[in-house]
Every structure is written in C-alpha cells, then in structure tokens.
Amino acid sequence: MPFSAYLLRCNDGSYYAGHTDDIDLRMAHHATGALGGYTAKRLPARLVWSDSFPTRDYAFAAEQQIKGWSRAKKEALIAGDWERVSRLARNRQGD
Template identity: 75%
Template sequence: MAFFAYILRCNDGSYYTGHTEDLEIRMAQHQTGALGGYTAKRLPVVLLWSQDFPTRDEAFEAERQIKGWSRAKKEALIAGDWSRVTELARNRQH
C-alpha cells in the first residue's frame, strides 16, 4: 500500500500540505469540505503536487518538512525544479 504527501492550491491562493493513504478519496473530502478546517473555508482546491511513499511515516515526514518551507521552495517542488529546491535549501530560505 502506498501513502501520499500532497500540496493543494486553495481558492485564496494559499497552499495546503497534507498526507493520506488514498489520494482520490482525500481529494473528494477536501472538495466537499467534509474534513472541515483550513481547506473547507477556501474551496475549491486544486491538487498541484503529490508523491507516493512506502510508509505512512515517510509521507507524514514529507508533509511536515514541506509545511516548513517557503512559498518559493514549495513552488519549485511543484514545478519539479530540483536545482531551485536545492538552491533555496542552501540559502536557508526554507
């Protein structure tokens, strides 16, 4: 079974990072506001990035790490620009 870390863009332009074991179900939950909280007040949301991980712990760790990143670093990840992600990490602009 795979687990996923993901980034959503909310209607207000903000990003939301989470993790789940079923990305399709979780997206439906976010889109309907069923989960409440942050995304429910910022609908609709759009999935911008996701990555699968072999364990829930690894997906959760990725979520926690990404949540600490700057908007610029998240955007580099979403774009798949690993050189920019590395550059921003080196410059400590997390």
C-alpha cells in the same frame, strides 16, 4: 499499501500540505469541504503536487517538511525544479 504526501493550492492562493493512504478519497473530501478546517474555508482547493511513499511515517515526514518550506520552495517543488529547491534550501541555511 502506498501512502501519499500532497500539496493543494487553495482558492485564496495559499498552500496546504497533507498526507493520506487514499489520495482520490482525500481529494474528494477536500473538494466537498467534508474535512472541515483550513481547506473547507478556502474552496476550491486543487491538487498541485503529490508523491508516493512506502509507509505512513515517510509520507507524514514529507508533509511536515513541506509545511516548513517557504512559498518559493513549494512552488519550485510544484514545478519539479529540483535545482531551485536545492538552491532555496542552501539559501535558507545561510550558505
């Protein structure tokens, strides 16, 4: 069973990272506010990025990593700009 990490852009412009084993069902829950919490107060929330992983642990690790990223790095990920993602990672490390 594939697992997904995903990134939503909320109505207020903020980003929300999560993971799931059923991306379609999770997006339906986010859309209705059924999950409560962060996104329910910032609807609508739109899926802007997702990727599949072989295990829940890998998907969760990706979610946690993305949560720690800057807004600029998240936007580079959304754009698929891996050069910029890499550059931003080096900048954060002080290189």
